[in-house]
Amino acid sequence: xxxxxxxxxxxxxxxxxxxxxxxxxxxxxxxxxxxxxxxxxxxxxxxxxxxxxxxxxxxxxxxxxxxxxxxxxxxxxxxxxxxxxxxxxxxxxxxxxxxxxxxxxxxxxxxxxxxxxxxxxxxxxxxxxxxxxxxxxxxxxxxxxxxxxxxxxxxxxxxxxxxxxxxxxxxxxxxxxxxxxxxxxxxxxxxxxxxxxxxxxxxxxxxxxxxxxxxxxxxxxxxxxxxxxxxxxxxxxxxxxxxxxxxxxxxxxxxxxxxxxxxxxxxxxxxxxxxxxxxxxxxxxxxxxxxxxxxxxxxxxxxxxxxxxxxxxxxxxxxxxxxxxxxxxxxxxxxxxxxxxxxxxxxxxxxxxx
Amino acid sequence: xxxxxxxxxxxxxxxxxxxxxxxxxxxxxxxxxxxxxxxxxxxxxxxxxxxxxxxxxxxxxxxxxxxxxxxxxxxxxxxxxxxxxxxxxxxxxxxxxxxxxxxxxxxxxxxxxxxxxxxxxxxxxxxxxxxxxxxxxxxxxxxxxxxxxxxxxxxxxxxxxxxxxxxxxxxxxxxxxxxxxxxxxxxxxxxxxxxxxxxxxxxxxxxxxxxxxxxxxxxxxxxxxxxxxxxxxxxxxxxxxxxxxxxxxxxxxxxxxxxxxxxxxxxxxxxxxxxxxxxxxxxxxxxxxxxxxxxxxxxxxxxxxxxxxxxxxxxxxxxxxxxxxxxxxxxxxxxxxxxxxxxxxxxxxxxxxx
Numbered sequence: 200x201x202x203x204x205x206x207x208x209x210x211x212x213x214x215x216x217x218x219x220x221x222x223x224x225x226x227x228x229x230x231x232x233x234x235x236x237x238x239x240x241x242x243x244x245x246x247x248x249x250x251x252x253x254x255x256x257x258x259x260x261x262x263x264x265x266x267x268x269x270x271x272x273x274x275x276x277x278x279x280x281x282x283x284x285x286x287x288x289x290x291x292x293x294x295x296x297x298x299x300x301x302x303x304x305x306x307x308x309x310x311x312x313x314x315x316x317x318x319x320x321x322x323x324x325x326x327x328x329x330x331x332x333x334x335x336x337x338x339x340x341x342x343x344x345x346x347x348x349x350x351x352x353x354x355x356x357x358x359x360x361x362x363x364x365x366x367x368x369x370x371x372x373x374x375x376x377x378x379x380x381x382x383x384x385x386x387x388x389x390x391x392x393x394x395x396x397x398x399x400x401x402x403x404x405x406x407x408x409x410x411x412x413x414x415x416x417x418x419x420x421x422x423x424x425x426x427x428x429x430x431x432x433x434x435x436x437x438x439x440x441x442x443x444x445x446x447x448x449x450x451x452x453x454x455x456x457x458x459x460x461x462x463x464x465x466x467x468x469x470x471x472x473x474x475x476x477x478x479x480x481x482x483x484x485x486x487x488x489x490x491x492x493x494x495x496x497x498x499x500x501x502x503x504x505x506x507x508x509x510x511x512x513x514x515x516x517x518x519x520x521x522x523x524x525x526x527x528x529x530x531x532x533x534x535x536x537x538x539x540x541x542x543x544x545x546x547x548x549x550x551x552x553x
Numbered sequence: 554x555x556x557x558x559x560x561x562x563x564x565x566x567x568x569x570x571x572x573x574x575x576x577x578x579x580x581x582x583x584x585x586x587x588x589x590x591x592x593x594x595x596x597x598x599x600x601x602x603x604x605x606x607x608x609x610x611x612x613x614x615x616x617x618x619x620x621x622x623x624x625x626x627x628x629x630x631x632x633x634x635x636x637x638x639x640x641x642x643x644x645x646x647x648x649x650x651x652x653x654x655x656x657x658x659x660x661x662x663x664x665x666x667x668x669x670x671x672x673x674x675x676x677x678x679x680x681x682x683x684x685x686x687x688x689x690x691x692x693x694x695x696x697x698x699x700x701x702x703x704x705x706x707x708x709x710x711x712x713x714x715x716x717x718x719x720x721x722x723x724x725x726x727x728x729x730x731x732x733x734x735x736x737x738x739x740x741x742x743x744x745x746x747x748x749x750x751x752x753x754x755x756x757x758x759x760x761x762x763x764x765x766x767x768x769x770x771x772x773x774x775x776x777x778x779x780x781x782x783x784x785x786x787x788x789x790x791x792x793x794x795x796x797x798x799x800x801x802x803x804x805x806x807x808x809x810x811x812x813x814x815x816x817x818x819x820x821x822x823x824x825x826x827x828x829x830x831x832x833x834x835x836x837x838x839x840x841x842x843x844x845x846x847x848x849x850x851x852x853x854x855x856x857x858x859x860x861x862x863x864x865x866x867x868x869x870x871x872x873x874x875x876x877x878x879x880x881x882x883x884x885x886x887x888x889x890x891x892x893x894x895x896x897x898x899x900x901x902x903x904x905x906x907x
Contacts, residue, residue: 337802347738350746384701384790392704392787417794421802430791433746436738437788438795440771445799448691448775452835453807456827466824473810473817481806 204234205521207514208290208299211241212268213306214503214510218242221305222249224510226256231511232518235259238299240290242266265289269310271503278310279317287311291318294496300521301497303488303514311500312348312491319494322526324533327352328493329360330432330500331367333516334442335481336423342368343382343420345432346439346489352431354397357381361402362532363492364427365409370523371490371516372426380415380425382434390414398429409532446481488513490520492529497521558588559875561868562644562653565595566622567660568857568864572596575659576603578864580610585865586872589613592653594644596620619643623664625857632664633671641665645672648850654875655851657842657868665854666702666845673848676880678887681706682847683714684786684854685721687870688796689835690777696722697736697774697782700843701790708751711735711783715756716886717846718781719763724877725844725870726780734769734779736788744768752783763886800835842867844874846883851875 209225211218218241225237236259239246243264251257267285269278282288287306293299295318304311312330321328329345344364349356361379368377381399383391388399391414402411412425420428420438430438453474457467467474479485483502487509491498497520501513520526563579565572572595579591590613593600597618605611621639623632636642641660647653649672658665666684675682683699698718703710715733722731735753737745742753745768756765766779774782774792784792807828811821821828833839837856841863845852851874855867874880 335802337805350738382791384704384787417791417796418798418801420795421798433738434788434791437736437771437784437792441774441792441795442771442799444772444775445796446803447772448689449800449803451691452831456831457824459827459830463824463827466820466822466827468820469823470811470817470820473813473820476813477806477810 203522204236205232205301205518206236206238206299207517207521208238208240208293208302209514210287210290210302210304210306211239211246212286213304213311214501214505215305216504216506217305218246218249220505220507220510222246222253222256223507224514225250225260226253227507227511228514228518229256229259231515232522235514235518237261238263238290238293240265240293241268241286263289263293269307271307273307273310275309275313278307279313282310282314288314288318291315291498294498295319301499301517303499303501303517305501305503305505305510305513308500311498315491315494315496315498319496319498322493322495322530324530325359325363325493327356327359328491329356329363330435330489331364331492332439332489333372333486334421334439335486336421338423340372340486341420341423341426341428342372343428343430343435343439344492345430345435347432347436348491349432351433352394354394354401357394357398357429357431358401359493359533361398361409361411361427361429363529364429366525366528366532367490367492367520368426370525370528371519374426376410377426378410378412379427379429380412380419382420382428382430382438383414383416386414386416388413443483484509485512488516490516492525495526497526557876558590559586559655559872560590560592560653561871561875562592562594562647562656563868564641564644564656564658564660565593565600566640567658567665568855568859569659570858570860571659572600572603574859574861574864576600576607576610577861578868579604579614580607581861581865582868582872583607583610583613585869586876589868589872591615592617592644592647594619594647595622595640617643617647623661625661627661627664629663629667632661633667636664636668642668642672645669645852648852649673655853655871657853657855657871659855659857659859659864659867662854665852669845669848669850669852673850673852676847676849676884678884679713679717679847681710681713682845683710683717684789684843685718685846686793686843687726687840688775688793689840690775692777694726694840695774695777695780695782696726697784697789697793698846699784699786699789700793701786702845703786705787706748706785708748708755711748711752711785712755713847713887715752715763715765715781715783717883718783720879720882720886721844721846721874722780724879724882725873728780730764731780732764732766733781733783734766734773736774736782736784736792737768737770740768740770742767797837800837838863839866842870844870846879849880851880
């Protein structure tokens with residue numbers, strides 16, 4: 200099976216370790232996806248010499264030069280106004296101009312989301328784009344959305360998120376028949392906000408080829424009770440950061456425990472390979488990359504502090520999304536959906552998290 | 554300093570290990586609080602023989618006999634109607650009748666909250682009671698509220714939760730000058746729902762003796778950035794369960810890692826004392842007990858599956874709340890609060906989580 204050509208626009212200047220980690224990450228992912236092509240957007244005088252250290256990468260690289268950047272502390276509105284020639288904006292423009300199939304940046308999240316929405320526009324049938332990411336669970340890995348693009352969501356948004364999340368899990372995560380759950384404060388049908396109960400009822404009697412589990416609770420997230428956790432952007436953002444914080448708290452406690460006494464240090468030496476495998480299994484770099492679903496084009500946000508390995512994983516997710524045509528699959532799922540489900544509630548304008 | 558007499562009504566039949574864990578937990582806490590008195594509500598034929606195994610406890614124990622119980626799967630509405638002679642209801646009644654200063658149960662959460670609200674009523678100046686609990690953090694321990702009594706909250710509710718939580722941290726946790734944070738998706742002032750921004754502005758320019766930190770995010774919860782995390786009951790419930798789930802996930806991974814190979818098993822033996830101290834530090838039994846703040850009386854919910862040690866810690870928290878007169882301190886704080894802050898938004902009726 201030959202893989203299709205995938206063209207990615209890279210914000211070469213975004214992120215704490217840019218442009219080095221961007222270039223090295225691209226070289227790493229190229230070894231997994233030999234048909235990928237890279238458009239590096241940024242200061243060519245800095246980026247090109249880095250790329251040319253990797254002859255294989257240099258062969259599939261093109262450049263778009265700009266010295267302007269979006270700073271990490273720029274407000275989204277200011278970035279929209281003043282960042283028209285920034286590496287981030289020009290990388291997004293490349294998708295809109297048909298020069299790339301997707302864009303990736305490790306820069307300012309709020310600016311990326313605002314620019315991507317403005318330039319690429321929401322896909323047909325989708326009221327609001329949502330941010331999705333994957334994370335480790337007891338059973339393997341699951342995904343959650345929305346993680347902060349929409350602070351308040353109605354039932355219609357949640358149902359659309361369920362469809363987008365399911366298509367994402369199927370294509371990018373490779374889950375054969377992803378199960379979908381709605382995040383709530385209890386698992387009984389009558390629990391929660393009205394919007395949640397309406398979405399629950401719609402998904403329960405759905406005509407989709409979608410395996411709906413019902414409501415799930417906070418502890419189901421890392422249990423892996425479902426493959427796709429659907430929630431509003433406020434709750435999803437808090438839940439993801441709470442899980443990350445708790446994981447960091449535990450890692451810190453472990454480090455402390457193993458450096459506390461001679462016995463503990465010896466114990467660490469013996470257990471090192473096993474602990475190494477554990478660390479690898481939950482390595483945040485393996486789960487790097489938050490995708491903005493529901494736009495006309497693939498947009499991926501890498502963690503700003505990640506290294507080449509982490510960046511390559513976010514790139515890999517972007518490539519999977521393009522190669523598997525996730526956007527079209529989401530459209531197909533929406534088409535299959537009964538119009539009654541989509542037309543019950545008109546979309547409301549809401550505040551964005553980013 | 555002599556401690557005041559504290560009289561507790563115990564739902565002797567609530568929880569998976571009742572009445573054994575209830576009686577043994579009472580005996581454990583009695584050794585820490587010699588002035589505590591216990592009213593055991595439940596099947597006297599089963600409870601009394603257990604109590605009399607502990608001569609010290611038997612001297613400070615009284616009984617209220619009933620054979621009726623609230624089952625774990627009972628709906629709150631059904632428990633309200635059909636549970637009038639249950640051990641849970643009669644224990645709550647004892648507070649209302651002035652026979653006890655507080656009540657504790659490890660039984661059905663929803664039923665306990667519904668019955669307690671009905672019987673004890675909301676305290677003056679409080680629109681809605683909130684559930685608060687403590688948890689371990691990098692810096693020690695913090696508290697969060699609301700954890701599920703109110704799914705949606707307005708700015709006025711959040712400000713009241715801040716006051717109640719601060720008083721709780723000061724008196725029960727022993728934090729000299731507790732810092733308070735509002736849970737949000739970003740720490741900048743302009744982020745989040747309107748209700749959050751209104752509460753933020755009110756707390757920022759507050760006339761209270763309250764140390765307001767501003768907005769905090771999900772990862773700040775276990776970082777211990779603030780001593781009191783204030784949020785609505787939906788978000789609080791999801792965040793707490795997400796943190797618990799992540800902690801369980803990590804513990805499971807550790808167990809797996811240490812049983813995977815001979816080296817890992819040896820390592821475990823060497824590191825056992827250090828790992829034991831870690832386990833002790835984050836032992837959920839140490840943080841057992843969710844308090845319903847804002848009622849005319851102290852109501853504590855113990856985890857249903859806890860043992861005597863866990864139950865004794867929930868009892869200890871209840872005793873601290875009574876001995877320190879948290880309810881009066883919350884009233885005092887509300888009195889000190891400018892009326893402009895409390896009267897801006899009228900309370901709205903909302904769905905309860907329990």
